[in-house]
Amino acid sequence: AWVRRTLAQKRRIMGFGHRVYKTGDPRAKILKHYCRQLADSHDDGNELESIADTIEQIVNEEKGLLPNIDWPTARLYHYLGLDEELAPPLFVAGRITGWCAHVIEQANNNRLIHPRSRYSGPERREFIPLAQRGLTDQI
Known part of the structure; x- marks a missing residue:
């Protein structure tokens, strides 16, 4: 059903x-x-x-x-x-060498391989160095 x-x-x-x-x-x-x-x-x-x-x-x-x-x-x-939580890392482990090969091909050919998807996450944010955030004393 x-x-x-x-x-x-x-x-x-x-x-x-x-x-x-x-x-x-x-x-x-x-x-x-x-x-x-x-x-x-x-x-x-x-x-x-x-x-x-x-x-x-x-x-x-x-x-x-x-x-x-x-x-x-x-x-x-x-x-x-195997726990369900292991599925994503096992998926990645099986593909990481191929992903690395793509990066090497892109670097060698000086040409990006354009993805078929479009980013839909948060808008670009300005980077603020840690020293300006007041967080350096916590590191």
């Missing part, structure tokens, strides 16, 4: 769809295999995999979206007993 209601409200279900892998993320297929293996030795594993299969089927039927790598990764973290 939650999946269909969420889709009817035009809200996204995280872990589905990919900009590049339109016919399915091959990494997700590989990780799904490991989810099945770990599920067998976990108390709620088989039930969780059954629920995941149902959600995959509904999202595919109604939106034509297939799982991306985040979908099985969340379950793997659960089976491995």
Whole structure:
């Protein structure tokens, strides 16, 4: 019921769809295999995999979206007993070398790679040195 209601409200279900892998993320297929293996030795594993299969089927039927790598990764973290708070640093750890390579490419080519997004945070603020803020005695 939650999946269909969420889709009817035009809200996204995280872990589905990919900009590049339109016919399915091959990494997700590989990780799904490991989810099945770990599920067998976990108390709620088989039930969780059954629920995941149902959600995959509904999202595919109604939106034509297939799982991306985040979908099985969340379950793997659960089976491995990792805290939810570790998801962002593990995500970053897997991408940091690529990000560094982009920075090196930009520096070598003397050309910025422009992001596809636009900053929407607070307006630019003037920098005030610590000495002028009266905070130097606290350092």
